[in-house]
Amino acid sequence: MQQYHDLLRHILQHGVKKTDRTGTGTISVFGYQMRFDLKDGFPLVTTKKVHTKSIIHELLWFLKGETNIAYLKENGVSIWDEWADENGDLGPVYGKQWRSWEGIDGKSVDQLEEVLKLLKNTPDSRRIMVSAWNPTELSKMKLQPCHALFQFYVAPPDEAAGETKGKLSCQLYQRSADVFLGVPFNIASYALLTMMIAQECDLDLGDFVWTGGDTHIYSNHLEQVDLQLSREPRALPILQINPDVKSIFDFKYEDFELKNYNPWPGIKAPVAV
Numbered sequence: 662m663q664q665y666h667d668l669l670r671h672i673l674q675h676g677v678k679k680t681d682r683t684g685t686g687t688i689s690v691f692g693y694q695m696r697f698d699l700k701d702g703f704p705l706v707t708t709k710k711v712h713t714k715s716i717i718h719e720l721l722w723f724l725k726g727e728t729n730i731a732y733l734k735e736n737g738v739s740i741w742d743e744w745a746d747e748n749g750d751l752g753p754v755y756g757k758q759w760r761s762w763e764g765i766d767g768k769s770v771d772q773l774e775e776v777l778k779l780l781k782n783t784p785d786s787r788r789i790m791v792s793a794w795n796p797t798e799l800s801k802m803k804l805q806p807c808h809a810l811f812q813f814y815v816a817p818p819d820e821a822a823g824e825t826k827g828k829l830s831c832q833l834y835q836r837s838a839d840v841f842l843g844v845p846f847n848i849a850s851y852a853l854l855t856m857m858i859a860q861e862c863d864l865d866l867g868d869f870v871w872t873g874g875d876t877h878i879y880s881n882h883l884e885q886v887d888l889q890l891s892r893e894p895r896a897l898p899i900l901q902i903n904p905d906v907k908s909i910f911d912f913k914y915e916d917f918e919l920k921n922y923n924p925w926p927g928i929k930a931p932v933a934v
């Protein structure tokens with residue numbers, strides 16, 4: 662995860678001090694890109710222990726189309742607690758927009774089903790996109806989407822090199838990025854989603870490309886960042902997914918196994934609400 666350390670250093674060197682909605686204050690740059698070849702291993706930060714269980718459950722919760730934190734609470738995941746109302750509701754956030762974006766004619770669109778259809782039928786399409794940024798529903802969301810838009814791309818097999826399958830890549834546009842707390846989660850989550858989709862569509866793995874808009878370190882994460890940068894990145898772990906699961910909507914927590922993850926100890930930091 663040298664790429665992630667490069668990003669932290671880039672913000673410290675080139676960032677500007679900026680106020681923000683939460684009143685915390687940040688150092689921020691506008692526009693940044695990182696690329697992870699998913700064949701190199703699972704892109705999980707190794708210079709602090711990252712709570713993979715929260716990442717997997719959050720992704721399964723998005724895929725169910727859910728927007729109430731009940732499922733997360735049942736599974737011991739508390740990362741969305743601060744934003745939910747007294748009934749646990751977050752409004753029409755990611756799950757709703759991914760699985761049932763409401764159209765003007767009252768019909769809803771399952772954007773993920775559309776993605777799967779395109780990948781299976783017309784993998785050369787340049788329109789394989791999912792948007793969580795639904796301007797008509799932003800005001801009802803407890804937190805507006807940060808990972809707002811993502812696109813898939815299939816590179817044809819290199820037949821001369823003996824390849825038989827296309828390679829699936831994914832690019833995310835994250836409009837706002839809390840680099841210390843949120844970004845390690847976001848990278849791992851989209852890498853995992855890409856692996857699940859590749860399995861369903863019988864594709865090999867390509868790259869995950871992370872593109873950030875307002876890419877910031879909160880002013881109360883600076884000591885944590887210094888500690889993290891003093892640590893040497895270690896080999897990437899492997900994330901194995903149950904090869905028998907043929908639909909991305911059928912995965913359960915037990916279908917994932919993280920191997921060879923030997924991170925440095927966790928680093929606590931307050932989340933800006």
Ligand SMILES: Nc1nc(=O)c2c([nH]1)NC[C@@H]1CN(c3ccc(C(=O)N[C@@H](CCC(=O)O)C(=O)O)cc3)CN21
Nearest residue numbers: 712715740741804839842843844846928929932933934
């Ligand atoms: N300021 C802010 N940063 C975020 O990353 C963020 C939000 N707000 N709001 C919505 C979601 C919730 N996400 C979060 C929230 C908290 C942690 C967090 O506290 N992580 C700790 C503990 C992990 C755990 O308990 O599972 C960490 O050490 O990574 C991470 C992502 C990502 N998002």
Ligand SMILES: O=c1ccn([C@H]2C[C@H](O)[C@@H](COP(=O)(O)O)O2)c(=O)[nH]1
Nearest residue numbers: 682805807808837838839843844847
């Ligand atoms: O998946 C996520 C969700 C949220 N964040 C961060 C980015 C910002 O620090 C805040 C959101 O505040 P806005 O004022 O709405 O931009 O949450 C993240 O990094 N990843």
